[in-house]
Amino acid sequence: MASRLARVRQxxxxxxxDALVAYSDMxxxxxxxxxxxxxxxxxxxxxxxxxxxxxxxxxxxxxxRDLIYVNKYVWVEAQSVDFLSGSLxxxxxxxxxxxGLKGKAIRVGLTGGTFAPTAFVQGMSDMFAGGEVIAAxxxxxxxxxxxxxxxxTIIRLAAxxxxxxxxxxxxxxxxxxxxxxxxxxxxxxxxxxxAQDAExxxxxxxxxxxxxxxxxxxxxxxxxxxxxxxxxxxVYIALQYHxxxxxxxxxxxxxxxxxxxxxxxxxxxxxxxxxxxxGVESDSQESDxxxxxxxxxxxxxxxAPLPTHTDQTLREGDVVAAHVAVKRGGDVTYFGRPVLVSxxxxxxxxxxxxxxxxx
Amino acid sequence: xxxxxxxxxxxxxTSSAAVDAGExxxxxxxxxxxxxxxxxxxxxxxxxxxxPFNVHYxxxxxxxxxxxxxxISRDRDPILYVSEEWDLERAAAASPIKDxxxxxNLAQVAGRMLHQTRxxxxxxxxxxxxxxxxxxxxxxxxxxNGASVLDRAARRKTPVELSLIREAAAxxxxxxxxxxxxxxEGMREFELAAEIEFAMRSAGAVDxxxxxxxxxxxxxxxxxxxxxxxxxxxxxxxxxxxRLSRNDSAQLCRTICMGPANQNISxxxxxxxxxxxxxxxxxxxxxxxxxxxxxxxxxxSRYGFGDYCRPxxxxxxxxxxxxxxxxxxxxxxxxxxxxxxxxxxPNQYFPDLGYLALGEMVIVTDSxxxxxxxxxxxxxxxx
Numbered sequence: 001m002a003s004r005l006a007r008v009r010q011x012x013x014x015x016x017x018d019a020l021v022a023y024s025d026m027x028x029x030x031x032x033x034x035x036x037x038x039x040x041x042x043x044x045x046x047x048x049x050x051x052x053x054x055x056x057x058x059x060x061x062x063x064x065r066d067l068i069y070v071n072k073y074v075w076v077e078a079q080s081v082d083f084l085s086g087s088l089x090x091x092x093x094x095x096x097x098x099x100g101l102k103g104k105a106i107r108v109g110l111t112g113g114t115f116a117p118t119a120f121v122q123g124m125s126d127m128f129a130g131g132e133v134i135a136a137x138x139x140x141x142x143x144x145x146x147x148x149x150x151x152x153t154i155i156r157l158a159a160x161x162x163x164x165x166x167x168x169x170x171x172x173x174x175x176x177x178x179x180x181x182x183x184x185x186x187x188x189x190x191x192x193x194x195a196q197d198a199e200x201x202x203x204x205x206x207x208x209x210x211x212x213x214x215x216x217x218x219x220x221x222x223x224x225x226x227x228x229x230x231x232x233x234x235v236y237i238a239l240q241y242h243x244x245x246x247x248x249x250x251x252x253x254x255x256x257x258x259x260x261x262x263x264x265x266x267x268x269x270x271x272x273x274x275x276x277x278x279g280v281e282s283d284s285q286e287s288d289x290x291x292x293x294x295x296x297x298x299x300x301x302x303x304a305p306l307p308t309h310t311d312q313t314l315r316e317g318d319v320v321a322a323h324v325a326v327k328r329g330g331d332v333t334y335f336g337r338p339v340l341v342s343x344x345x346x347x348x349x350x351x352x353x354x355x356x357x358x359x
Numbered sequence: 360x361x362x363x364x365x366x367x368x369x370x371x372x373t374s375s376a377a378v379d380a381g382e383x384x385x386x387x388x389x390x391x392x393x394x395x396x397x398x399x400x401x402x403x404x405x406x407x408x409x410x411p412f413n414v415h416y417x418x419x420x421x422x423x424x425x426x427x428x429x430x431i432s433r434d435r436d437p438i439l440y441v442s443e444e445w446d447l448e449r450a451a452a453a454s455p456i457k458d459x460x461x462x463x464n465l466a467q468v469a470g471r472m473l474h475q476t477r478x479x480x481x482x483x484x485x486x487x488x489x490x491x492x493x494x495x496x497x498x499x500x501x502x503x504n505g506a507s508v509l510d511r512a513a514r515r516k517t518p519v520e521l522s523l524i525r526e527a528a529a530x531x532x533x534x535x536x537x538x539x540x541x542x543x544e545g546m547r548e549f550e551l552a553a554e555i556e557f558a559m560r561s562a563g564a565v566d567x568x569x570x571x572x573x574x575x576x577x578x579x580x581x582x583x584x585x586x587x588x589x590x591x592x593x594x595x596x597x598x599x600x601x602r603l604s605r606n607d608s609a610q611l612c613r614t615i616c617m618g619p620a621n622q623n624i625s626x627x628x629x630x631x632x633x634x635x636x637x638x639x640x641x642x643x644x645x646x647x648x649x650x651x652x653x654x655x656x657x658x659x660s661r662y663g664f665g666d667y668c669r670p671x672x673x674x675x676x677x678x679x680x681x682x683x684x685x686x687x688x689x690x691x692x693x694x695x696x697x698x699x700x701x702x703x704x705p706n707q708y709f710p711d712l713g714y715l716a717l718g719e720m721v722i723v724t725d726s727x728x729x730x731x732x733x734x735x736x737x738x739x740x741x742x
Contacts, residue, residue, distance in 0.1 A: 027408050041582060043409040043485060064671025069579035084686075115487035184560035191553035194585065201423075216445035221421060221565075 001075045003148070004034065008051055011139050016107055020051040020136060021092070023112030023120060030299035031111050031140045032058070033243055038074045039299075044083050046116075048092055049076075052099060059091045089123025096127055103129075109136025141304045145296060147319050151244065152340070152348075155297070155319055158195075158241035159338045159348040162248050165189040165237060166352065173358035175255050176226060179204070179233070183222035186237055195239035199301075203234030205331050217293075218325065218332070219249070227254045227358065232261060234325075234334040238301060245301045246348075247321045249336035253357040264326060264333040265355045271324040272335045279343040280314050282322075283307055291325045297338060314341045319348070376522035378419040378603065380455035385517050386417060390431050393512035398477060402505045403469050404429045405482035407490070413482040414439075415604040416513055416682040418454040421565075426465050426490070428482075429456065430472055440468055466490050470497020479505030513606075513683030515698035521722055523602040524700050526563065527609035528720045528731035530600040534559040534567075535611055535734065538596075542741050544617060545587050548573055552583035555598060564600035568608070571596050573617075576713035580706065592617040593624070595706070595716035599680070606681030610702040611732055612718030615739040627709050628738040631717040634658040634705035635736060638676060638687075639721055642695055642703065642728045649691040652676040655705045656689065664709060672708040677701050677718065699723040 012020055024032035025046040029039045035049040036058045047060040058078035062070060067080040081091045096102055108128050113121050113135055124133050147155070169186050183200040190198035201219035205228075219236040227233055231254055238247035251268070253261050271290050275282045282294075293308040297319055305312040305320065314320070322345075323336025338348040394402050406414035411422040417429040417437070424443035427450070431437050439456045441447055442465050451459040462468045470493065473480060480502055483491050495502050516524065537558035538551055548571055556567050570580040573592040580595050588594065594615040601608045616624060634655040641654040655676045656668040667673065677687035679701045685693060687701065704718025717736060721728040 025409060063674045065579055065674065068671065069581045114489045117484070118488045118492055121488055180563070181561060184557060187560055188553055188557035191556060192550055194547075194549055196549075196582070216443070218445070220446075220449055221423065 001037075004143070005051070005056060007143055008035070008139075009053055011143060012051065012053070012109065015109065015136065015139060017109040017134075017136065017139075018052070018104075018106035018131075019096075019101060020049075020109040020111070020139070021124065022049045022051070022140060023088075023110070023116040024048075025112075025115065028112065028115060028300055030144055030303055033299045034140065034144055036074045036076050036078065037243070038070060038078070039243060042083065046088065047078075048088055048120075050092065050095060050099070052101070055099060057095050057099070059088060059095065061086055061088055087119075087123070089120045089127070093123065093127040102127070104131060106131040108133045109139060110134070111137045111140045113137070144298055145304045145318065147298065147317070151298070152319065154242045154244050155246055155338065156348050158239060158244055158246040159248075161190075161193040161195065161241060162237055162239050162246050162338075163349055163352060165193060165239070166235065166248060166250060166356070169235070169237075170252055170356035170358065173227070173252060173254070175229060175358055177358070178224055178226055179222035180224050182227065182233075182235075186235070190237065190239040193239075195241055196243070197240040199236075199238045201236040203236070203332065203334065204228060205231070218334075227252075230255045230258070232264075232331055232333065234332065236334075236336075240301075243299055245297050245299070246338045247297065247301070247336070248338065248351075249323050249334045250356055251333045251335070253355065255358060257355055257357050260328065261333075262355060264328045264331070265335075267326045267328065268324055268333040268335040269353055271326055272322070272337070275322055275324060276339065276345045276347070279345050280316050280341055282314060282341075282345065289327050292322065294320050294322045297321050316342055376519040376526070378455070378519060382517065382519045383417070383419060383455045385519075386512070387431055387437055389512040389515075389517075390417070390509065391433055393508045394431070394433060396511070397479070397505075397508050399433075399479055399503075399505065399508060401430065401432045401472060401475060401478035402508055403472060403478070403480040404431060404505075404509055405469065405480055405486065407482070407486045410482055410485040412605040412681045413509065416509075416606050418450075418456050419603075420450045420454045421604060426486070428465060428469055428480075430469075440465055466493035467497050470494040470499075473498035473502050474500070476500075479503035479508060481505040481509035510683050513681075514679070514685060515696050516683070516700055516722075517698075520607065521698070521700065523607035524609050524720070524722070525731055527600050527602040527607055528611070529733070530559045530562055530564045530602070531598045531609050531611035531720075532732055532734050533562055534564075534598050534600060535596065535613055539615060539739055539741070542588065542594075542615065542617075544590055547585050547587055548583040549585060551588065551594075555596075559598075559600045563602065565603060566601040566605065566608075568599040568601075568605075569597070572714075574713065578708075578713060580714060580716060588617060590618050593713065593715065595714055597704075597706075597716065597718075601680075604681065606683075608680035609700075609720040609731060610680070610704070610718065611720070611734070612702070612704045612706055612716040613734070613739060614715045614717060615741055617741050619742055620738055620740055624712065624715075625738060627707075627712055628715055628717070630659060630662050630664075631705050631707055631715055632736055634707070635703060635717050635719065638703045638705060639719070639728055639730065642701075642721055642723055644695055644697050644723060644725065646695050647692045648685055648687055648695055649689050651695075651703060652687050652689040652691070655703075659705065659707055664707065667708045667710065676705055677703040695723050697723050697725050
């Protein structure tokens with residue numbers, strides 16, 4: 001925590017900021033988790049952190065009872081406002097006044113301002129009316145993208161758990177099982193391994209998902225239908241461990257795989273290897289036969305770099321999820337893993353490259 | 360005593376309650392009735408990922424993209440708009456709404472619709488601030504918040520919703536029963552939570568909001584941790600499976616004692632039982648929901664714990680779930696109505712013992728309540 005704060009303050013000095021306000025909600029909790037170790041656990045419970053050269057303050061929209069619990073694990077003695085009737089902006093105004101910032105002609109950086117409620121953003125403008133409030137998202141994006149050794153260690157642990165879940169899931173899958181049963185089992189394996197949260201999604205060619213991903217996210221929630229007999233199902237597993245998300249994808253073949261399916265799996269592996277060998281030069285690719293999509297992973301499920309949907313490019317040290325899809329006939333075969341981008345890139349943990357087939 | 364079900368707790372994966380065209384039409388009719396009461400011609404029911412269940416209620420589409428909305432007008436067919444072209448096909452397959460469209464700029468489409476007077480939008484409070492601003496700019500006027508219009512329509516559940524909530528309650532029973540059966544000393548909280556969740560998901564739950572804490576003095580019912588469950592611990596649970604979406608959730612609150620409970624624990628748990636029974640007995644059509652809280656607080660205060668019936672120890676004595684949610688707070692003057700569904704939970708902090716948990720889902724009927732849990736409201740002891 002101390003080194004993070006030091007880095008934040010250093011970047012504040014570089015950007016000539018007197019204070020930084022980070023707003024986060026349940027869907028985008030990375031900034032406040034990075035600064036205080038708090039992940040909002042309810043859609044109605046966002047939080048803000050205030051960083052000044054001398055202090056770190058946190059305000060969470062939680063009940064007083066929850067605050068007692070939350071304060072046990074966050075890195076700063078946080079304050080709260082009622083999650084139904086409280087105003088984060090009003091409380092922040094109180095805190096900033098207490099820190100002697102009220103009415104001062106200062107430069108304040110705001111992160112999360114694009115998704116924060118307009119009332120909060122307006123409240124920020126009002127409370128720093130004598131100064132200037134500027135968007136500071138790139139500051140936090142840059143810091144969070146640069147994962148520390150400790151962060152990489154946690155992500156590696158999470159990746160190992162995710163890898164083990166997939167292998168165990170494959171050995172438990174049987175023909176005749178439904179997607180929802182498979183999803184329930186995967187969710188169980190994740191949680192049993194210590195995941196705080198998990199999401200399990202599938203790609204089924206016949207599942208109204210669209211035949212081809214075309215660079216878009218192809219996986220969908222489980223449906224109450226049997227696994228495709230002698231077909232394949234793309235499995236996507238994301239799990240959160242000690243606050244950090246990892247994810248992987250791979251096709252699971254139902255029943256004894258046919259030669260064409262073995263070949264499709266090899267092609268997916270080859271496409272993944274090609275991405276890896278490209279290292280920092282790799283990019284999201286799309287053609288008629290193959291697609292690659294890549295995004296950063298960390299405290300948010302998807303975070304910088306986002307080369308598939310933005311003009312951001314990979315750089316050495318990035319921790320990303322890289323997925324490839326290969327189209328053969330009417331089906332698509334997947335392989336995706338958490339990756340440390342380098343020259344060449346490397347999987348965070350050795351991936352199970354064997355073809356996964358149900359009993 | 361051991362955990363014992365008094366009825367069949369199993370539930371099939373396939374619900375007997377289908378969210379088909381008839382069900383969606385019924386929900387839309389209720390929304391239109393509510394719109395008429397507020398003199399609205401158009402209600403946009405919007406969902407961001409923070410509150411996906413608005414759109415699920417109005418369309419049966421479970422959002423996985425950035426946003427979606429259903430436009431419901433008094434005299435035209437409803438339209439479901441989704442923000443992701445790649446999920447259009449699934450949306451059309453899942454929703455009985457016939458007109459399903461994609462737009463890369465939902466704010467613009469919604470804003471243009473909201474340009475007309477006598478229109479409102481529900482769910483914008485949970486939208487990204489910039490999205491909300493774009494909607495308002497496009498509308499060119501102050502946009503009315505239609506959240507209360509939607510909530511008014513949804514607070515009395517349809518027969519299909521009530522069936523789904525009953526199924527969710529059965530799933531909660533199943534999860535707790537399974538957790539009790541597999542619980543052993545040395546197990547970690549998250550392992551127990553995984554067992555409970557697996558039992559429910561295997562039987563048809565799509566989601567669960569599960570809280571579980573163990574210890575000799577629990578100060579909160581929290582998110583499961585890696586703490587081991589030890590002899591003499593009290594385990595407190597809030598188990599909240601969702602059947603098709605958070606709208607179809609049911610909750611069960613229970614306490615397990617690891618080992619035989621001493622007299623103090625048993626006595627305190629009996630206070631909760633008495634409070635819960637008093638609360639449930641007060642739930643009747645026409646009764647202010649706040650009185651359900653007062654009935655519980657009176658019991659707990661009578662035993663000398665009135666100081667612990669207020670924040671930070673206590674916020675609410677129960678609530679509903681999803682769209683049309685009701686809250687059991689002491690100041691709530693909203694009247695109970697047939698078809699409402701809610702958990703009544705006197706979960707209480709005792710200074711010498713910490714929190715104990717007890718609560719059950721009820722449906723408000725014409726004359727009182729239908730209790731949904733088949734489990735006895737007892738203190739469970741893992742001996």
